[in-house]
Amino acid sequence: MTSTQLFNWTTVGYFISSILFVIFLVSKNRNIALGATILAWIGLAANTAAIAMRWVESSNMGYGHAPLSNLYESVVFFAWCIVLVYLLIDLKYKAPAVGAFVVPGAFLWMIWAQFRLNSSIEPLVPALQSNWLTYHVITCFLGYGAFAVACGVSIMYLIKGDKPEGKGILSLFPSTKVLDDINYKSVMVGFPLLTLGIITGAAWANYAWGTYWSWDPKETWSLIIWFIYAAFLHARFTRGWVGKKAAWLSIWGFAATVFCYLGVNLLLSGLHSYGG
Amino acid sequence: MEKEKSPGEKIWNFFCSLKLTIFTLILLAATSIIGTVIQQDKPAETYIQRYGESAYLFMDSLQFFDMYHSWWFFGLLTLFTINLTACTINRYPITMKAIRNRITTPEASHFKTLSDKAELATDQSVAAVTERIKSAISQGFNEPKVTEIDGKTYLYAEKGAWSRSGVYITHISIIIIFLGAIIGNVFGFKGYVNIVEGQSISEVWNRSTKAPEQLGFSLQCDDFSVTYYENSSRPKEFRSLITLIDDGKVIKKERPVIVNDPLSYNGITFYQSSYGPAGDPTLSMKVTNNATGKTEEMHIHQGQDVKVEGGAFQVLAYTPTYENFGPAIRMSYTPEGGEQKTFIVMQDYAEFDKRRGGEYSFSLLGYDELQYTGLQVNKDPGVWVVWTGCMLMMLGCYIAFLCSHRKLWAMIEPQGGKTKVHFGGSAHRNKPAFTLFFDELEENIRKEIGC
Ligand code: HEM
Numbered sequence: 001m002t003s004t005q006l007f008n009w010t011t012v013g014y015f016i017s018s019i020l021f022v023i024f025l026v027s028k029n030r031n032i033a034l035g036a037t038i039l040a041w042i043g044l045a046a047n048t049a050a051i052a053m054r055w056v057e058s059s060n061m062g063y064g065h066a067p068l069s070n071l072y073e074s075v076v077f078f079a080w081c082i083v084l085v086y087l088l089i090d091l092k093y094k095a096p097a098v099g100a101f102v103v104p105g106a107f108l109w110m111i112w113a114q115f116r117l118n119s120s121i122e123p124l125v126p127a128l129q130s131n132w133l134t135y136h137v138i139t140c141f142l143g144y145g146a147f148a149v150a151c152g153v154s155i156m157y158l159i160k161g162d163k164p165e166g167k168g169i170l171s172l173f174p175s176t177k178v179l180d181d182i183n184y185k186s187v188m189v190g191f192p193l194l195t196l197g198i199i200t201g202a203a204w205a206n207y208a209w210g211t212y213w214s215w216d217p218k219e220t221w222s223l224i225i226w227f228i229y230a231a232f233l234h235a236r237f238t239r240g241w242v243g244k245k246a247a248w249l250s251i252w253g254f255a256a257t258v259f260c261y262l263g264v265n266l267l268l269s270g271l272h273s274y275g276g
Numbered sequence: 277m278e279k280e281k282s283p284g285e286k287i288w289n290f291f292c293s294l295k296l297t298i299f300t301l302i303l304l305a306a307t308s309i310i311g312t313v314i315q316q317d318k319p320a321e322t323y324i325q326r327y328g329e330s331a332y333l334f335m336d337s338l339q340f341f342d343m344y345h346s347w348w349f350f351g352l353l354t355l356f357t358i359n360l361t362a363c364t365i366n367r368y369p370i371t372m373k374a375i376r377n378r379i380t381t382p383e384a385s386h387f388k389t390l391s392d393k394a395e396l397a398t399d400q401s402v403a404a405v406t407e408r409i410k411s412a413i414s415q416g417f418n419e420p421k422v423t424e425i426d427g428k429t430y431l432y433a434e435k436g437a438w439s440r441s442g443v444y445i446t447h448i449s450i451i452i453i454f455l456g457a458i459i460g461n462v463f464g465f466k467g468y469v470n471i472v473e474g475q476s477i478s479e480v481w482n483r484s485t486k487a488p489e490q491l492g493f494s495l496q497c498d499d500f501s502v503t504y505y506e507n508s509s510r511p512k513e514f515r516s517l518i519t520l521i522d523d524g525k526v527i528k529k530e531r532p533v534i535v536n537d538p539l540s541y542n543g544i545t546f547y548q549s550s551y552g553p554a555g556d557p558t559l560s561m562k563v564t565n566n567a568t569g570k571t572e573e574m575h576i577h578q579g580q581d582v583k584v585e586g587g588a589f590q591v592l593a594y595t596p597t598y599e600n601f602g603p604a605i606r607m608s609y610t611p612e613g614g615e616q617k618t619f620i621v622m623q624d625y626a627e628f629d630k631r632r633g634g635e636y637s638f639s640l641l642g643y644d645e646l647q648y649t650g651l652q653v654n655k656d657p658g659v660w661v662v663w664t665g666c667m668l669m670m671l672g673c674y675i676a677f678l679c680s681h682r683k684l685w686a687m688i689e690p691q692g693g694k695t696k697v698h699f700g701g702s703a704h705r706n707k708p709a710f711t712l713f714f715d716e717l718e719e720n721i722r723k724e725i726g727c
Contacts, residue, residue: 202666
């Protein structure tokens with residue numbers, strides 16, 4: 001099977017899983033939640049195989065670089081990270097309602113990559129010919145995946161509001177205490193990964209250009225994310241900053257993450273090219 | 277009566293506050309955006325054109341065009357550092373107290389305050405139970421401390437007191453990184469140099485002072501080349517061959533310097549960063565007179581009017597990659613008194629031009645252009661301090677997030693012919709994981725003492 005076919009199957013898997021998660025919320029049928037979770041695992045397996053296959057294909061073409069070198073490859077890897085972090089958290093917390101707020105996100109990334117992005121395998125320009133690229137991208141994106149999950153549970157937290165247990169669909173949500181805990185745990189996983197991502201990026205920049213930090217927009221935005229999540233972690237120790245405020249910080253943090261990932265390239269570079 | 281706080285204390289408390297930390301972090305995040313939206317370090321005309329004169333003057337007065345080096349951004353970073361230092365100094369004694377003040381003989385009420393606790397009763401003797409519990413507690417805990425008072429036996433064990441250092445390591449690492457950055461700024465420099473093939477240099481341009489910087493050795497560029505991926509205009513490699521000579525001795529001979537593989541010597545590092553033409557290129561052409569079959573090799577320049585029998589030709593343009601067909605030229609031939617014709621000649625398809633017909637056919641043999649290589653030059657003695665800080669930060673995060681200071685207590689007393697055990701524990705972080713650990717331990721102890 002080619003990587004393209006496998007990526008299509010991944011998208012289908014995440015799609016059905018998302019639908020089942022939503023049906024679960026409406027029907028409250030636990031078996032449907034189980035099916036949704038299993039499909040998410042199958043999707044993840046296909047996603048993994050697809051990335052591996054793409055690596056093999058690039059080797060066969062004589063390039064042989066890790067498939068993390070352009071927007072398409074990073075988006076499908078991002079989807080992989082999101083689902084991986086979600087499923088690991090699900091193993092621990094067994095809260096399938098969270099899946100309805102996370103897996104559709106992964107599906108949207110996949111569908112965007114499949115329909116809108118250029119998926120051809122291209123050789124690396126000299127600036128990207130470095131193993132640092134692999135370490136840097138993997139650490140950053142695993143961190144982003146954790147932040148995506150944190151954002152999903154934060155949205156659930158805000159929907160649930162002041163009612164710790166809730167009625168109707170809300171009763172399927174984990175309690176606000178658990179949501180808050182998952183939020184915190186995800187950021188606790190994501191923050192060191194982002195830190196490592198920034199450090200490997202700096203190390204690479206230093207190795208390739210002789211400056212570990214040059215305040216370029218991408219670097220600065222990753223620092224902005226880092227500041228926001230550092231504020232989030234410290235908010236824990238400050239009265240009045242838990243619960244809703246923490247959830248909002250987490251959502252803003254993920255918004256900044258998405259902007260750092262896409263906005264900087266699409267919008268800021270646009271501004272720059274416009275300015276000459 | 278509550279004591280009135282002195283102004284000194286008030287200021288100290290202000291700098292120790294975590295609210296200030298959150299405020300500073302969010303303010304740093306928000307203001308950092310400015311420099312990503314406004315291009316930094318451009319000439320004034322660019323900004324005036326974009327924003328207008330009065331907006332330019334206002335923004336310039338706030339140093340928005342070099343904001344990461346502005347007084348106010350520096351002020352925010354200073355506030356951040358003072359906050360961090362004050363917090364650390366302020367909390368250190370509290371942490372040490374938490375470590376030193378061990379409760380080794382807890383009251384019964386102490387167990388009530390713990391979220392992980394158990395009360396057990398068994399027929400075994402106090403001494404036997406004490407031994408059993410002592411042996412059940414393992415996995416890196418200190419040898420439990422046993423105390424006997426008033427017929428009660430107390431047991432205390434702990435592990436991972438050092439893990440309270442995680443926060444301190446993380447915070448100090450930030451200050452170390454700042455220190456490294458300052459060292460680099462004060463004692464290092466960033467510069468650049470262009471070296472024409474075949475020439476050598478012994479000084480480079482410092483970017484900030486805009487003055488030459490003596491290297492103390494010399495670099496010679498033997499050759500510069502660009503290679504492309506097959507059938508593509510995508511560059512594969514930029515390569516300079518550099519010979520480094522110090523005090524008349526050749527230290528490195530024809531060392532390739534490519535992107536992602538710099539050359540370092542005496543604390544100064546050279547990075548491949550740009551290249552360009554250094555003078556008029558020479559084109560080697562083979563010119564065949566189709567009527568006589570006579571072939572001549574010529575070395576000419578672009579734009580030069582070259583006379584041949586019955587006409588003249590001229591090379592108009594050169595490209596290293598013509599639609600994936602490799603190097604090519606656009607040229608023209610004008611027969612005497614005739615009309616000028618323009619056509620393409622490709623280096624990799626030498627016979628191709630024959631098909632065109634006409635008085636002459638041309639092929640391109642080579643294109644020789646003297647180039648210069650542009651190297652980025654960097655000296656940063658602080659970089660190792662920065663890396664040390666980064667590693668400490670990772671270590672600190674690991675300890676702060678994944679390790680915890682765990683404590684276990686037991687109080688064992690005879691009661692009505694039986695032995696009663698109060699058992700409990702706490703962890704300063706990651707409490708859910710501790711609960712799992714505690715439940716397992718409790719299970720073990722129950723089995724051991726038979727209840
Ligand atoms: C962006 C920079 C900073 C980073 C990366 C950082 C990192 C950390 C980490 C990882 C923790 C442990 C959090 C946890 O256990 O969940 C922590 C706690 C703490 N930080 Fe920071 N910190 C930063 C800035 C500051 C500043 C400027 C202050 C100054 C007041 C500060 C004061 C504290 C305090 C008081 C704690 C709580 C310690 C405890 O109760 O265990 N931090 N910080």
